[in-house]
Amino acid sequence: MPASAPIAASAARTQALGTPEIGPLGIICGGGVAPAAVADVVVKSGRPVMLFPFRGFASAADVERFPHEWIALGQFGRFKRLARRHGCRDFIWIGGLTRPRIGQLRFDLGTMLMLPDIIRAFRGGDNHMLTTLGAFFERHGFRILAVADVAPEMLAPEGVMTARAPTPEDRADIEKGLDLIATISRFDVGQGAIVARNHVLAIEGIEGTDGMLRHAAALRDAGRIRSGERTGVLVKMPKRGQDLRFDLPAVGPDTVAGVAAAGFGGIAVAAGRTIVVDIARVVADADRAGLFVIGVKAREA
Amino acid sequence: MPASAPIAASAARTQALGTPEIGPLGIICGGGVAPAAVADVVVKSGRPVMLFPFRGFASAADVERFPHEWIALGQFGRFKRLARRHGCRDFIWIGGLTRPRIGQLRFDLGTMLMLPDIIRAFRGGDNHMLTTLGAFFERHGFRILAVADVAPEMLAPEGVMTARAPTPEDRADIEKGLDLIATISRFDVGQGAIVARNHVLAIEGIEGTDGMLRHAAALRDAGRIRSGERTGVLVKMPKRGQDLRFDLPAVGPDTVAGVAAAGFGGIAVAAGRTIVVDIARVVADADRAGLFVIGVKAREA
Numbered sequence: 001m002p003a004s005a006p007i008a009a010s011a012a013r014t015q016a017l018g019t020p021e022i023g024p025l026g027i028i029c030g031g032g033v034a035p036a037a038v039a040d041v042v043v044k045s046g047r048p049v050m051l052f053p054f055r056g057f058a059s060a061a062d063v064e065r066f067p068h069e070w071i072a073l074g075q076f077g078r079f080k081r082l083a084r085r086h087g088c089r090d091f092i093w094i095g096g097l098t099r100p101r102i103g104q105l106r107f108d109l110g111t112m113l114m115l116p117d118i119i120r121a122f123r124g125g126d127n128h129m130l131t132t133l134g135a136f137f138e139r140h141g142f143r144i145l146a147v148a149d150v151a152p153e154m155l156a157p158e159g160v161m162t163a164r165a166p167t168p169e170d171r172a173d174i175e176k177g178l179d180l181i182a183t184i185s186r187f188d189v190g191q192g193a194i195v196a197r198n199h200v201l202a203i204e205g206i207e208g209t210d211g212m213l214r215h216a217a218a219l220r221d222a223g224r225i226r227s228g229e230r231t232g233v234l235v236k237m238p239k240r241g242q243d244l245r246f247d248l249p250a251v252g253p254d255t256v257a258g259v260a261a262a263g264f265g266g267i268a269v270a271a272g273r274t275i276v277v278d279i280a281r282v283v284a285d286a287d288r289a290g291l292f293v294i295g296v297k298a299r300e301a
Numbered sequence: 302m303p304a305s306a307p308i309a310a311s312a313a314r315t316q317a318l319g320t321p322e323i324g325p326l327g328i329i330c331g332g333g334v335a336p337a338a339v340a341d342v343v344v345k346s347g348r349p350v351m352l353f354p355f356r357g358f359a360s361a362a363d364v365e366r367f368p369h370e371w372i373a374l375g376q377f378g379r380f381k382r383l384a385r386r387h388g389c390r391d392f393i394w395i396g397g398l399t400r401p402r403i404g405q406l407r408f409d410l411g412t413m414l415m416l417p418d419i420i421r422a423f424r425g426g427d428n429h430m431l432t433t434l435g436a437f438f439e440r441h442g443f444r445i446l447a448v449a450d451v452a453p454e455m456l457a458p459e460g461v462m463t464a465r466a467p468t469p470e471d472r473a474d475i476e477k478g479l480d481l482i483a484t485i486s487r488f489d490v491g492q493g494a495i496v497a498r499n500h501v502l503a504i505e506g507i508e509g510t511d512g513m514l515r516h517a518a519a520l521r522d523a524g525r526i527r528s529g530e531r532t533g534v535l536v537k538m539p540k541r542g543q544d545l546r547f548d549l550p551a552v553g554p555d556t557v558a559g560v561a562a563a564g565f566g567g568i569a570v571a572a573g574r575t576i577v578v579d580i581a582r583v584v585a586d587a588d589r590a591g592l593f594v595i596g597v598k599a600r601e602a
Contacts, residue, residue: 180488187481189501200490205503207520215516219508 023087024048024067025150026142029058030095034250036062037277038094041151050086052079058095080140090143092150093134094275096208096247134246146245147275154279156251156295158271161283164292166266170233172198174268174296177235185240191249194264196232201225209236209251213258220263230290232264238273251293252277253285260289271295324388325349325368326451327443330359331396335551337363338578339395342452351387353380359396381441391444393451394435395576397509397548435547447546448576455580457552457596459572462584465593467567471534473499475569475597478536486541492550495565497533502526510537510552514559521564531591533565539574552594553578554586561590572596 025047029035035058039049043066051068053060069082083089134144147154160166166174173195180193180200192204194216201219204212213234219225225232236249251269259267267286269276274295276282286293326348330336336359340350344367352369354361370383384390435445448455461467467475474496481494481501493505495517505513514535520526526533537550552570560568568587570577575596577583587594 176488180485180490183488184481184485184504187477187484187501189481189504194506200488200506202506202508203485203490203504205495205501206525207503207516211516211520211525215508215512219512224507224512 023089024050025145026083026086026088026091027051027066028071028091028093029053029063030093030247031057031059032095032250033059033062033252033254033277034275035094036065037252038092038147038151038154038275039063039066041154045151047150050083050088052082052091076136083142089141090145091137092145092147093246094147094248095250134243144245147248148244148272154275154277155248155272156269156274156276156279158295158297161279161293161295162266162286162291164266164287164290166233166268166292166294169197169231170265170292173233174235174294176200177233177268178237178270178296181235181237182240185242188239191238192234192236194232194234194262196225196227196264199227201232209234209249210254210258213255213262216264217258217262225263229263230265232262234259234264234267235269236267236274237270244273248273248275250275250277251282253281256282256285256289256291256293259291260285264291266292266294268294268296271297324390325351326446327384327387327389327392328352328367329372329392329394330354330364331394331548332358332360333396333551334360334363334553334555334578335576336395337366338553339393339448339452339455339576340364340367342455346452348451351384351389353383353392377437384443390442391446392438393446393448394547395448395549396551435544445546448549449545449573455576455578456549456573457570457575457577457580459596459598462580462594462596463567463587463592465567465588465591467534467569467593467595470498470532471566471593474534475536475595477501478534478569479538479571479597482536482538483541486543489540492539493535493537495533495535495563497526497528497565500528502528502533510535510550511555511559514556514563517565518559518563526564530564531566533563535560535565535568536570537568537575538571545574549574549576551576551578552583554582557583557586557590557592557594560592561586565592567593567595569595569597572598 025042027035027039027049029051035051035053039051042049049066051063051066052071053063053068055070055072071079137144176198177193177195180203181190184190184203190204192209192212194201194212202212202216207215216225234255236251238244238249249269251267251274255267282293326343328336328340328350330352336352336354340352343350350367352364352367353372354364354369356371356373372380372383438445477499478494478496481504482491485491485504491505493510493513495502495513503513503517508516517526535556537552539545539550550570552568552575556568583594
């Protein structure tokens, strides 16, 4: 790190991270509402941010409230120039990228040089892809931080957050969901599942949590889900062995609405390893809908 | 077995089964098109059938072409009387039952006596439920046969059935799908998955194969599936340890249409352990759509 690098404001935070901060925190934004929510919290904590939303993945309405530079997959050269121009060295990466078709990418020169790595990155699941892409950043002197480093208050707390608590039957469903997600981790697929009265109803694929819940609501309307109203738990947990700097599972008010619409009883997330967007509203909405929300101790803490 | 039991016609078949046949073959019909397709094959083989379609699950249009008696879950007493009246002792069980809500069932006396068993049956996944329900039949002197016993020609053959064959990349996707389904077997959930270029896109839950394919088609329309057209494989295999007399995976012309609509490249099924409804049409439709269909050696043959 060059000695002339500008030192950021917060000395306390700097010490916590064990290394001085440099410039604004870069936030690389994939899809979903989490990137802007995390940006809000970081700004409130006193650190300036610079968002790098991925074109085609991030939501313009959300990210354009902040200083930002749109980037595209395959334009690492451009990204590097922009990051240096804005003095960003530390980054967090929030939100997933639907796996693009490799033929759809337009590569700039900076990316061409890394093509073999990129091709390797595309040959696994999401986790593999993100970790490999993350390694690009680090090799170029950027540092990828975790949400826990910059906005720990956005991570799910442990314990029941709502008026309603899970019953022993709900807890058994939660255990089954956690076990299932851990078991399929090596396939690098779902971070979510729905379990109702010991019966696995759905495992999250590329449709994402909201897609899975919409699908479940349609199945219930069609009479295909016959377990009682307010039974069944949405379980969200990172894959075992997942690099927690990338693509943490996230829940928010939309998740609560989706669980309520599909007639399930509650939401269980891995405490400290799941982003909760707008926790106050999540809890209020869940209470109003009669759902529980619980942070459960992760199995590989 | 009473010595006075009427002996069925086919001596050769009788010998193959090691025990004399009694009366028509009872076909207990859950959902899907497989029950009627199996009935057609059995009738063609010269054995009379008596269908027992489950009300709310079986398709009336399909089963009413055959002698039949509608039954309902929870009416085992009625079923037993009807089966005896029609002289059925041997049964096959084709097609799944969406797990009903236990409060929705109306129990007759014959079922009430077995309520503890039924409640146990409802506490696991589909396989557990079907096996436990099947045990009821056997305890009452009925015999549950496998498709392999009565209509082996309906089981998927081994090898490539279509003009197009899977590429080495497709074969890797097939292996991954087989591995995944075997791995999640203990959760008693999916018999199907979609894998595209080493990436698991979907795992079948209660939506069933057709539901999963419709969902995938919508995701592709929405740009959420970005792997190339004609890449990606639908893999169907029974759960590891599954009682093969119940709820074998099934594919048919609808499956081919679903795979084509979702833009995937082909279908791989466990040879000898998957029902193929109307194989001639499956192959013709797949050829027309440029898809492959392959029967792969099961991992636990």
